[in-house]
Amino acid sequence: MxxxxxxxxxxxxxxxxxxxxxxxxxxxxxxxxxxxxxxxxxxxxxxxxxxxxxxxxxxxxxxxxxxxxxxxxxxxxxxxxxxxxxxxxxxxxxxxxxxxxxxxxxxxxxxxxxxxxxxxxxxxxxxxxxxxxxxxxxxxxxxxxxxxxxxxxxxxxxxxxxxPVRAAVLDRAGAPYTPPGDWPMSLLVFGGSQGAHVFSEAVPAALALLPEERRGQLRVAQQARPEDAEAVAAAYEAMGVRAEIEPFFKDIPRRLSEAQLVICRAGASSLADVSVIGRPSILIPYPFAANDHQTANSKALVEAEAAIRIPQSKLTPEALAEAIASVLTQPEAAGRMAQAALSVGVPxxxxxxxxxxxxxxxxxxxxxxxxxx
Ligand SMILES: CC(=O)N[C@H]1[C@@H](OP(=O)(O)OP(=O)(O)OC[C@H]2O[C@@H](n3ccc(=O)[nH]c3=O)[C@H](O)[C@@H]2O)O[C@H](CO)[C@@H](O)[C@@H]1O
Incomplete structure (x- = not known):
């Protein structure tokens, strides 16, 4: 034997x-x-x-x-x-x-x-x-x-x-990044496995502050809890933003690879996915995680200048709109953020x-x- x-x-x-x-x-x-x-x-x-x-x-x-x-x-x-x-x-x-x-x-x-x-x-x-x-x-x-x-x-x-990240993420490890330009820009928004209620109000409110012509270029995919979905969809429709709202995206790896900008929490797997594929991100750590571990999780990406961190206590529509605009209006800086994210990822x-x-x-x-x- x-x-x-x-x-x-x-x-x-x-x-x-x-x-x-x-x-x-x-x-x-x-x-x-x-x-x-x-x-x-x-x-x-x-x-x-x-x-x-x-x-x-x-x-x-x-x-x-x-x-x-x-x-x-x-x-x-x-x-x-x-x-x-x-x-x-x-x-x-x-x-x-x-x-x-x-x-x-x-x-x-x-x-x-x-x-x-x-x-x-x-x-x-x-x-x-x-x-x-x-x-x-x-x-x-x-x-x-x-x-x-x-x-x-x-x-x-x-x-x-x-x-470790899943196979579908590894398949897209370091996938070429298309910096934001005049073409449709995709913005991917997700919480952890449960979704994040704060994003349902904060992200539409922030996008409402962007100039109308910029908003028109956006394609948003946002994970929202079932109880929030309708209100989020209505908010985007009212401001003319094309949006897909789902309680859970099964195809996050593909969506990450196609995104120009990601807005998410700082759960360990979310950040592993974002950094292995290599995308610019705005991170809002879940403030009630034990010992504030999500803030600690986000440290490497923030220090590498791959991510902008906004503590939830400072998450105003203005602060978020400013962060979003800073990535979407600066293609070169966005490209550098994507590259920097890869330096943090461990495929x-x-x-x-x-x-x-x-x-x-x-x-x-x-x-x-x-x-x-
Ligand atoms: C609220 C909380 O305490 N969360 C903790 C929980 O994270 P939780 O499991 O909520 O979050 P993680 O970020 O670790 O993982 C979420 C995973 O789900 C995927 N995803 C997400 C949304 C979606 O629509 N589709 C999809 O596939 C993400 O890409 C990621 O791969 O355990 C992690 C690992 O110990 C911790 O770091 C988190 O702090």
Missing amino acids: THHPHLIIAAGGTGGHMFPAQALAEAMVRKGWRVTLSTDARGARYTGGFPHVVEVREVASASFARGGVGAKLAAPFRILGGILSATLRMRREKPAVVVGFGGYPTIPAVAAAILTRRPRMLHEQNGVPGKVNRIFAKRVDTVACGTWPTVLPEGAQAIHTGN DATERLVALVEELAGLKPAKTHEDQE
Whole structure:
């Protein structure tokens, strides 16, 4: 019987953690590894997208943040129980590597890897780590960072891998950018996976301030929550702007590649998409994200002068209109922004994660920090 190295991937039950976990799982399965996913019931629902050879191991979900008083009191015991059974199992199984992607459901597997001294790493998607990754950051061999720089506890071993993006984004990586000119200009507006209510008022109000002839050249595609869609469509129609309004665009990669300007939040995957394809952007970080991590996420693009950041507290129609006009009326500057975005993008994030896993398993010589860019 051939020996397949065993990778345990632990990921919390939200798209933000699951998506990069899935990208790594697929790549490792292709390499002939046996992959086990450790997640909770919520995470198990995402696993439809995982390669079927991945074995899903559900852990009792025990978040301190959710549930009633009874659930909160029981949470530490459930977590301890989870750690204990994961530890006993890991002692038997001796996985080659354990990778945690963040979230409460990763506690048992990552803690067990620490207790049984298995090679282990974390992947942190955001510029400020979530609670669980912050606790474990110094007790793993490596923290692979989706966002660079990432604020980590002192002493943690950090390496920049970027956040994996989907195949449809990679197909358009660095697609030639058409700077704004006299032809129709496309403006793409989207929130995170849920959409952003503020954009439904702010963007039409900003476009209303642009000179009429400029407005006439615009083609807007805007993600809006279902309850806002009608009002947004009516606002654009009233000012003669051609607009497509959808609750969720399935073809964001194509739309990004065709956009002259993107207005979005600063979620980790959104920024990975924008920077791998390479488009100028106006970013309005979601102000209630834990530890304001979206502002941290946007740092690299803003410092590279690829993006204009407007804090939500300063998001007036005037400020947004000024930012939009500054990109759309300066084709050369817009072209430079698109190029600068590419310098932040990491199209080979999945390969970088794979290389780290192989290195931890002792299958590849360790890279020194100097080898990194
Ligand atoms: C509100 C909140 O706390 N959001 C968090 C959540 O992001 P959330 O999952 O909301 O947002 P992300 O930016 O990470 O991902 C959104 C993904 O959906 C795509 N998309 C979006 C709109 C659309 O119409 N079609 C479409 O395909 C985007 O291109 C992107 O690939 O997890 C991320 C990763 O931990 C964090 O960085 C975010 O801060």
